[in-house]
Amino acid sequence: MNSTDYPSIADDWERRATIRTRPRRWLENDDKLIYPLSRQPLVLSATFLEHCAHWRDFVLVQSFYKFINDVVIFETEIVDKTARSIAKNRFSLPFPLACRVDAMTVVVDEDYHALVALDFLQQTVAMTGIQPLDLPGQIELSHALPAAQAQVPAHLRDAVELIGVAIAENTVTQDVAAFSKDSSVKASVRGLMADHLFDEGRHAQFWTRLVRLYWQSASAADRDSIAQVLPTFLAHYLTNDLQKNFDLHLIDHLDISHSLRNALRDEVAALAFPIHRQHPLLGNIMGFLQHSGLLQTPSVALALKDYLPVPGRPI
Template sequence: MSLQSYVSHADQWEQRATIRSRPRRIVEDDDLSYYPVERQPLYAHPAVIDAGREVQDYILLQSFYKYINDVIIFETEIVNRTALAIAKSRFPFEFPFACRSDAMSVVIDENYHAYVAMDYLDQVERSTGIGPIEQNREIELSRAIPRAMEYVPPQYAAGMELLGVAISENTVTAEVAAFSRDTTLKRSVKGVMADHLADEGRHSVFWINLVKLYWSEIDETARIELGRGLPFFLREYLTNELQLEFDRRLIGTLDLPAATRERIANDMVGAYPITNQHPMIVNIRKFLKMAGLLEHEPTRAAIAQYL
């Protein structure tokens, strides 16, 4: 891809952006869930099943609060930082106006997603009468991107940030798509996720094309250094530490005997295995191929363990 061949998504944004075309999503009173059962192993723990539906529903509700809080952090503190730098020509690479304009539309979309999420969380809390437990103040990317930026030579730090954001945006898009198809979830939850997906699908293409353009224009030394940084980023990104920290806090709030809570916590240590067949890795693999990074032999060799 060349600087001249980039095609803006401005027309699509004008017609389809959710900020222009979607109604407010209102929580409904039904027996459907806020969060997918298969994403929270705690729900199926024998001791939790024995405790009854109320405890299980509480676990799903708190998991939903965490997920949405993580999305807000991701969009407002991570994606928008990079997108805004590109939009305002603060990124150390000369992207054409079409890229910068599209980046600004991403900033608008992500802030709107955060607004919708905050509104919906407030509705849920008022509807259930149950507020969120203490939330994580960071997500995996809050650690992975800065650490990966420090790992590469300073002149390539911004490029590492771009790759990290682009990879994660494509991973999130796949997660949101799975949410929007889940028949066990409340219609309003699926609606919020479907609206989000309508924008994230466009964002996914934007970040793929942006990285493809950037990768084709930088020199070989930059490609080699960024390729070396990728496995470091992926190791930091593909962890379950923060999820386990949250689950331990959640278990601690359950109305169960202390010995039962301790047993559940001990059983959850291996509950989130990340193997080569994990959906996140499958999506990352697809992104790297579509963005052209796997055509670069040194980069492909550096990340061979994930291929």
């Protein structure tokens, strides 16, 4: 791999990383929401609005806890693992030293994001008195990566991990951006999201450049093998099954009648979330695949034909 094809993010990190430039944020005790209504369909369902509105804040706080838990899993168990192995030259794909230095800045950022998230969880528990329910031990990416890796030869598993993490880092940016702009949410929480977004934009560039560097050096056979598992990865990554299970778990902890509980379960179970080209995250994913060079590979375009925009519409 030729490091001249790779522009480093290290100088930008030194100037602007939130761990270097942001003070600690404090959760306000005001009447703003701690979690956006638009991100929790349960509280917008007809049955909930009519009969369970007094449980809204409990559901939103628990949803915030899950969001924080997901961030910690994503940052420390997945992105940190991949970036750290690259930084320490333990990845099966050898990267130039400049890439490895940048990877270590990602490690520092992601662990800091997890620290800030846990700090907000602690502040929220102290302010509300609401203890977190049992939170999921995995996120969608926890399933998507091994499912895709199991379908490629052993020498390509690190490459699939790299591409999967890069896809996730390029989609989390959009998710966090929407959260940070919701004016119904507490200013400190929006600030937390804005800080996260500030770093994630740099991370998205890093992962895109790293994948482009790898893809340029990969053989045609390896490219084709990876192309075949991308639909498997997306099917696991874009599902909402874990969120649906969490919502059902939440419903079980509401002090409501049996008939109301069943009605809420039915409404959650009926929420359709098809994985097709209209999925809200696919625009970012296809943009990443284009910018990293994957989508220009015929086998990748063929494997993802069902996800590509209709002709005449931009990616």
